[in-house]
Amino acid sequence: MPIRVRYFASLRERIGRAEDSLDAQPDLTVAEVWATLQPDRPLDSNTLAALNQEYVEYDRRVSDGDEVAFFPPVTGG
Amino acid sequence: MHIEVCEHAFSPWERLATFESEHGPRQGSFGATATFVGTMRDFNEGDDVVSLTLEHYPGMTERQLERIVSGVDDRDGLLEVLVLHRVGQVVPGDPIVLVAVWSAHRAAAFAACRQIMEALKSSAPFWKKEELKDGQRWVAQNTPG
Numbered sequence: 239m240p241i242r243v244r245y246f247a248s249l250r251e252r253i254g255r256a257e258d259s260l261d262a263q264p265d266l267t268v269a270e271v272w273a274t275l276q277p278d279r280p281l282d283s284n285t286l287a288a289l290n291q292e293y294v295e296y297d298r299r300v301s302d303g304d305e306v307a308f309f310p311p312v313t314g315g
Numbered sequence: 316m317h318i319e320v321c322e323h324a325f326s327p328w329e330r331l332a333t334f335e336s337e338h339g340p341r342q343g344s345f346g347a348t349a350t351f352v353g354t355m356r357d358f359n360e361g362d363d364v365v366s367l368t369l370e371h372y373p374g375m376t377e378r379q380l381e382r383i384v385s386g387v388d389d390r391d392g393l394l395e396v397l398v399l400h401r402v403g404q405v406v407p408g409d410p411i412v413l414v415a416v417w418s419a420h421r422a423a424a425f426a427a428c429r430q431i432m433e434a435l436k437s438s439a440p441f442w443k444k445e446e447l448k449d450g451q452r453w454v455a456q457n458t459p460g
Contacts, residue, residue: 247370247442248453291375293438307372313454314369314400314441315353315412315432 239303243271246309249285262302269296271306284311316396318380320371322403327352327413330399334415340394345417349424351432357407359454365446369402369411372440376400383434389426392419398431400441433460 243258250256258275266274268289272281287294288307300306317338331350339345357364384396395417405411414431418424436457443454 244372246372246440247444288372288375288440291372291378307375309372309440310442310453311456312436312438312440313443313457314371314439315436315457 241266241271241300241302242305243275244305244307246307248310249308253279262300262304266300267296268294268298268300268306271300272296272308281308285309286311316381316384316398318377318384318398319400320373320376321399321401324405324409325399325401325413327399327410330413331397331415334397335417338395340417345394345419347418347421347424348415349418349421349428350413350415351428352410353412353432355405355407355409355411359445362445362447364407365448366404366406367411367446368404368444370442370444371400371402375440379439380435383431383439386434387427387430389423389430391423393423393427394418396427396431398435400435400439402441429460436460 240259240261243260245253245256260271260275268287269281286309287296289298289300290305355367380398387393397415399413401411414428416424416427445452445454
């Protein structure tokens with residue numbers, strides 16, 4: 239199962255799509271998922287990351303079938 | 316607890332009354348109900364705002380809100396929590412969020428209502444895009460409470 243990578247809000251608009259798919263590789267981190275899919279865009283330190291719908295740090299490792307999400311600071315309420 | 320992401324306009328007062336009568340704590344068991352209603356303004360950062368579009372991360376939003384409610388520190392006499400949050404397009408005057416807390420005494424109700432609202436603002440995955448008279452912009456960050 240590939241890794242499903244989702245983008246939200248202003249990040250989705252800047253990237254121009256809502257999601258990507260990536261084949262899992264051993265020991266891939268959240269930061270490396272971003273770097274693989276967005277080689278021309280450095281990961282902005284304001285960007286939040288979630289793994290399987292829970293907040294994680296960029297160094298968390300991902301596995302087959304995981305859902306990774308990247309999004310800007312939240313502004314609800 | 317009851318948590319709901321609402322795709323359509325809602326009346327917080329009607330929802331509050333209905334929830335309390337159908338799912339609220341037993342009458343007589345609570346002595347305090349604290350409610351917060353967040354409503355859309357027609358101004359932000361010095362500009363007139365015509366409408367807002369609220370986006371969320373379905374699934375993660377509900378999980379995060381459950382985590383926030385479960386993480387309330389002062390649970391002394393805390394009986395029930397209701398959280399409603401709009402998504403989609405809203406116009407000035409529309410309610411965006413309702414947080415209601417029922418407890419035996421007022422301290423826990425006030426504290427939980429405030430804590431839930433502040434945590435929602437800083438960690439629930441919702442985003443606002445403003446429609447101005449001359450264009451659109453994403454709200455970059457929430458102001459401190």
